[in-house]
Amino acid sequence: MKDMKIICRCQDVTEQEIVDAIRKYNLTSVDEVKRLTRAGMGHCQGKTCRKLVEQILFRENGFLSDEDTWSISRPPVKSIPVKFLAESEEPFDAVVARGRGGQHG
Amino acid sequence: MADFPKTADCVIIGGGIIGASIAYELSKKNIKNIVVVEKNTVGSGSTGRCGGGIRAQWSTPENVKLAMASVKRFRELEEELASVTEYEEGGYLILAHSDTEMNQFRENVLMQKKHGLEVEILTAEETKKIVPLINTEKITGATWCSTDGSINPFLINFAYMKNAMDKGVSLFTRTEVLSIKTGDSKITGVSTTRGEISSPVVVNAAGGYAGFVGSTAGLNLPLTPHRHEILATEQVNRFFRNMIMSFEYNIYFRQVKDGGIVGGQTNPGEKPGTEVNSGIAFLKEMSVKLNHFIPALGNVKILRQWAGLYCMSPDAQPILGEISGLAGYFHACGFSGHGLMLAPRVSVLMANTITDPSFSDPDLERLGIDRFEKGIVAHEKSVV
Numbered sequence: 001m002k003d004m005k006i007i008c009r010c011q012d013v014t015e016q017e018i019v020d021a022i023r024k025y026n027l028t029s030v031d032e033v034k035r036l037t038r039a040g041m042g043h044c045q046g047k048t049c050r051k052l053v054e055q056i057l058f059r060e061n062g063f064l065s066d067e068d069t070w071s072i073s074r075p076p077v078k079s080i081p082v083k084f085l086a087e088s089e090e091p092f093d094a095v096v097a098r099g100r101g102g103q104h105g
Numbered sequence: 106m107a108d109f110p111k112t113a114d115c116v117i118i119g120g121g122i123i124g125a126s127i128a129y130e131l132s133k134k135n136i137k138n139i140v141v142v143e144k145n146t147v148g149s150g151s152t153g154r155c156g157g158g159i160r161a162q163w164s165t166p167e168n169v170k171l172a173m174a175s176v177k178r179f180r181e182l183e184e185e186l187a188s189v190t191e192y193e194e195g196g197y198l199i200l201a202h203s204d205t206e207m208n209q210f211r212e213n214v215l216m217q218k219k220h221g222l223e224v225e226i227l228t229a230e231e232t233k234k235i236v237p238l239i240n241t242e243k244i245t246g247a248t249w250c251s252t253d254g255s256i257n258p259f260l261i262n263f264a265y266m267k268n269a270m271d272k273g274v275s276l277f278t279r280t281e282v283l284s285i286k287t288g289d290s291k292i293t294g295v296s297t298t299r300g301e302i303s304s305p306v307v308v309n310a311a312g313g314y315a316g317f318v319g320s321t322a323g324l325n326l327p328l329t330p331h332r333h334e335i336l337a338t339e340q341v342n343r344f345f346r347n348m349i350m351s352f353e354y355n356i357y358f359r360q361v362k363d364g365g366i367v368g369g370q371t372n373p374g375e376k377p378g379t380e381v382n383s384g385i386a387f388l389k390e391m392s393v394k395l396n397h398f399i400p401a402l403g404n405v406k407i408l409r410q411w412a413g414l415y416c417m418s419p420d421a422q423p424i425l426g427e428i429s430g431l432a433g434y435f436h437a438c439g440f441s442g443h444g445l446m447l448a449p450r451v452s453v454l455m456a457n458t459i460t461d462p463s464f465s466d467p468d469l470e471r472l473g474i475d476r477f478e479k480g481i482v483a484h485e486k487s488v489v
Binding site for chain 1: 153279388
């Protein structure tokens with residue numbers, strides 16, 4: 001069952017979904033595949049699927065874009081609970097006071 | 106990829122939601138040989154980095170009308186573009202934290218209702234009915250519009266572009282515009298990293314880089330890019346569908362369809378610039394605020410953070426249409442963080458004005474760049 005081969009386990013993305021997206025939108029980079037399929041957006045940030053996506057891109061397109069080298073993993077390196085940082089930071093009122101009046105957006 | 110063209114009838118600079126939607130609307134008109142040039146890839150700039158919210162609750166009539174007309178278009182687009190976009194009308198809850206703020210919101214609501222928007226004022230208790238897990242300790246009340254909502258920015262951006270290309274539009278990614286070429290007070294083409302294209306029409310939809318792109322045509326556009334950070338948590342069971350915003354506490358967040366919480370703020374003291382790096386200060390401040398408003402989020406893990414650019418205009422409203430003294434040049438920039446939600450309407454207006462010199466629309470005219478000489482129209486205040 002080739003179409004059920006999971007490439008990104010964190011986001012439950014199959015090989016077929018990635019191939020479909022590449023063919024439909026002429027994708028050439030890992031970043032584009034990530035945006036369209038979410039492969040690489042989950043807990044492990046593409047640690048296992050990234051290389052697999054590159055292989056699929058190479059197989060589909062016959063080349064690999066030079067730009068792929070800068071497809072980046074996002075911080076934080078390891079996921080952290082909201083309260084872990086919340087408890088180590090200043091109180092709510094101090095934090096929001098800093099954001100007030102400084103808004104340009 | 107096709108050979109790089111030497112000529113075009115129209116060159117659109119930028120493959121984000123604005124460039125893609127204008128390309129699509131133009132392709133439905135009697136204009137051939139439309140070329141989109143994109144510095145990186147489709148949706149790699151502001152569109153692909155935004156929160157995906159769609160709202161019509163604004164403080165200026167122009168934004169309310171553009172956004173309401175966009176909502177009408179968003180409802181048609183999944184079918185028209187034959188693409189899943191994850192469009193959802195989950196509503197926007199805008200929190201008020203004092204009687205003063207509540208009174209400002211009442212004025213906004215009166216104006217919004219005058220334009221036909223279905224929006225209501227809620228008490229803190231009613232707010233809790235919409236999001237039962239919210240902490241109402243610092244909430245006086247809220248405004249609520251159930252037809253506000255959200256969309257997957259990548260999917261709608263690619264859907265517009267794909268449909269434009271099916272109708273003959275050429276897209277060149279990884280193609281950076283070096284300068285807009287002019288002569289005799291008119292546009293003659295663009296110079297790019299892949300060669301020159303001669304064209305009588307150029308649309309500046311360059312998002313955070315629109316000011317720079319305009320400057321190559323000798324224009325001094327009142328635009329400043331600012332970095333805005335945003336984060337996403339792991340996926341948890343969906344317990345609210347709407348966006349939650351607070352101007353006073355400088356935060357917006359929503360739970361996307363797959364269960365992750367996505368939210369951001371305006372960083373205090375952020376300087377203008379085009380850097381899109383991420384910082385720990387943002388992560389800490391957001392954690393404090395998320396933990397306060399939804400204490401149940403305390404154990405939910407933050408997975409990713411990233412940043413994108415707001416291209417701010419002086420009144421936080423977009424700059425649209427032509428400029429006198431430079432025939433063939435069109436602005437579609439300065440969206441100040443709201444390009445995605447205004448794109449469906451703006452693209453229709455832009456396609457009309459580009460193809461028909463006699464086309465006139467009151468909103469388009471009020472959002473022309475000459476408004477800054479005539480005296481700035483009301484400043485949009487409802488921005489995070």
